[in-house]
Amino acid sequence: DAGVIQSPRHEVTEMGQEVTLRCKPISGHNSLFWYRQTMMRGLELLIYFNNNVPIDDSGMPEDRFSAKMPNASFSTLKIQPSEPRDSAVYFCASTPGAGSNYGYTFGSGTRLTVV
């Protein structure tokens, strides 16, 4: 298995531009998570999906952030318009579902820099 695949690995964009981050979970994993990592706030859960349905988006910072999961093999996290404070590493993770002992498999992350 190729693991959780995220793209792009690095993204540099200007303030005000739209940014789209992509994630392909492991085949067969029913749950998908988007996390953001910063020095100041550590790892924060933004949103998670179960069977393609958003279950909890309480971690999404504001309306500029949106996430979709149109099918079991693809998810996007969009920021529009982007701001410098959105600069962070964004991780996608997936898990087979209930039964936490499976662990959560993380992608390599997208390092976003908004200038």
Add this chain to the structure above:
Amino acid sequence: AQKITQTQPGMFVQEKEAVTLDCTYDTSDPSYGLFWYKQPSSGEMIFLIYQGSYDQQNATEGRYSLNFQKARKSANLVISASQLGDSAMYFCAMSRVGDYKLSFGAGTTVTVRA
């Protein structure tokens, strides 16, 4: 709400020695899972070990073992026979069973010296 506390921001350990990373948690749920992840300088998050709240024995995975003390709400990670490749940030995390959300501590940086 769940809270994970890692009080050691950074630690140094000599190669081949053991190191213990502290983790305490706070939850009112009876069923939960505890995880440890490793994040090397390359940035990826690597799953190391899992402990369920009802597991009778402490979890072990190779050189990693989890010292689970339920009454104290602690889940310390022990790395035995440290190697230079163990130098990384280590995160403790917890989820409620069936909730899926994984909450992370602030992390502990481990530096292994030759």
